[in-house]
Amino acid sequence: MFELLFDNTSLPVLQNVMGFAELRQKVLAHDVANINTPGFRHVDLNVEQFTGALSDAIERRDHARPHRFRPRSGRDVAFGERMQATARPIEGLMNYYDGADRSIEHIQNEMLKNAIWHQAATRLYSQQAAQLETAIRERVS
Secondary structure: OHHHHHHOOOHHHHHHHHHHHHHHHHHHHHHHHOOOOOOOOOEEOOHHHHHHHHHHHHHHHHOOOOOOOOOOOOOOEEEOOOOOEEEOOEEOOOOOOOOOOOOHHHHHHHHHHHHHHHHHHHHHHHHHHHHHHHHHHOOOO
């Protein structure tokens, strides 16, 4: 019963966004730590595939009875039994003659955007969870 209630909210979507952003931050931090390693190749997670899978799952949930949030796995992003995303790193663009990608500014910019994305999802999740708790208790605090 609670699973159906939970699936009809934005909470599972926000949980996936937070989890994916955390995974991505680790991958980007690894890139920064290894930026001066000879032959270093920048890796990242496939954000487009992840957001596309979430959009598709939301669309299907909104048109199905009962409403169930079930994202579909892709080549680079998979969704486990509990619908949490996992992703495999993919190589970024190569910018230098030796095949390395040493754009620290690009990686830091991606880390900042990713942190903002995580922070926004975390705040929305906290607000939505509090609203759901209030509705379940049937009284305003």
